[in-house]
Amino acid sequence: MAVGETRFPEMPVIEGLRLGTAMAGIKKPDRRDLVVIEVPEGARVAGAFTRNAFCAAPVTVAREHLADGEGARYLVINTGNANAGTGATGLRDARATCAELARLAGVEETSVLPFSTGVIGEPLPMERLLAGLPGAVQTLDAGSDAWRAAGEGILTTDTRAKGASVTLSLGDATVTINGIAKGSGMIRPDMATMLAFVATDAAIEQSLLDRLLREAVERSFNCITVDSDTSTNDACLLIATGRGAAVADGEALERFREGLLRVMTELAQAVIRDGEGATKFVTLRVEEARSRREALDVAFTVAHSPLVKTALYASDANWGRILAAVGRAPVEAFDVDRVTIDLGEVRLVENGGRAPGYAEAAGSAVMAREEIEIRIALGRGEQHATVWTSDLSHDYVSINADYRS
Incomplete structure (x- = not known):
């Protein structure tokens, strides 16, 4: 039994960001296994990815699309299948997933970032995955229940959803930071955790967002280990929607840095508390x-x-x-x-x-x-x-x- 039960927190709304889930039957029936996250236009997105040489196809495609510079508008995450060790077929399937979500949402394919977690070396069940996308899009919502459902929808051997949230006062304004993560085994991230998605309504320039993510990852997810195994699929995304207060320098930056580290440390520790078979x-x-x-x-x-x-x-x-x-x-x-x-x-x-x-x-x-x-x-x-x-x-x-x- 996993040690240290943790409660999924109430998640404040982050304006412009919505989450949806579906039961696509990718590995097992009647469980959430497909998640779509809608990112508002103009948001900044930073990413950290696995250093495993056998990185999964979605990691390769997500990196390519982030580097494209068009701006991420949607994330799509499936559980039950890692789409890793799948060669050219895996890349084709990851791109096909992006293309179908882009068609449904009316955006460019390169503005969709794919993520997968689950069994390595097996092809994605594309018919079921693609059939589940419309349902995930239809359930897009900004509320706390949507965050919780998304947290459940990215789990594999985890026993519970993992979430963290802080609201910070920055002078006369406030900013919120919400995050969800999954991970229980194959954990020695060497960049992030198996999958983590953190979002804030703060307005942050891209270069600073990239730096803040690197700093926080190094002192949170890069400081946990269950079994010393670095996954093929590790990814951590930080999204700044820009709908709230500006964070650039001075006291505002320091308070935001502390808040971000707090959220990511809570998520990282939740992974250890839910480690496979962990009692300590x-x-x-x-x-x-x-x-x-x-x-x-x-x-x-x-x-x-x-x-x-x-x-x-x-x-x-x-x-x-x-x-x-x-x-x-x-x-x-x-x-x-x-x-x-x-x-x-x-x-x-x-x-x-x-x-x-x-x-x-x-x-x-x-x-x-x-x-x-x-x-x-x-x-x-x-x-x-x-x-x-x-x-x-x-x-x-x-x-x-x-x-x-």
Whole structure:
């Protein structure tokens, strides 16, 4: 059972942006599996995509259409099929999906961005997908229920929809930031999460929007891992409709940057809380590093250790597994005598070995919690980083062994 139940929030209306869903039967009947998002004319759109060399056909097409410069007007997302590892046929199907939605909406094909998630290596069931598009367009709406339905419509092995929202006061004006995401397994994004769509009514120039997205992704979605696997389909879109207050510099920019990071961090953490088979939500804080990259390298080495992750699942205070993972991180000139490791409020390691005051019962009590913090101080600098991860359970194996059945 997934750890840390999260409630889908009320989503304020973002003027000009609407969402619609349909049950196209792409993999299973009677579930939302097709989502259309309408973007108002003149909106700015920034995107971040997977770095996996076998990127999915919709990733290739979405990148092409964003680079076209005409401006995105519609997003179309299907679940149940990743349209990845499908070669020329997959590209043809992704473009055909864009063409049909463009025809229905009366826009140019290059103003439609496609996204897919699901099983890799199987052709899209195009007849069902295309037949579902009119229904998704007909349900386009701006309200909170539409956001929730869209959040449900992009899920695969997820157990629940994931959403986040903030409304910011910028002087005499306000701006809203809404976001939805999906992801549960095959999570070590290396750019974003499996799929995330964030929108604001703020007016932001394209170059600044691109920069804000890169910054927020780096400190949110790029700081989570369930199983160290980077998907072929990862994509994160940031849409600024321009219908609200302008964000350009000064205090307004700083407040917006903080709000955007808050939304994207909530979404990223929701992915970990809903990790496949997860029973623990784990925060890894690495401090006193020479660089942020060094801190991240240590954090991810620990987060990706199967021995650490299974100890977390078993609530086993086997601190030697954490120590060993820290020691094999790619850090040059490591002085282990300067390293300290804390499990919650319990000191595990100092001066190159077990802390003198450590008691197994205290460590076991922390490991039994659903939410656990591990702090690692390297004693070699002033930089830091935080990564969020989950444990590794029997259910993770079962979910992925049965995924295609």
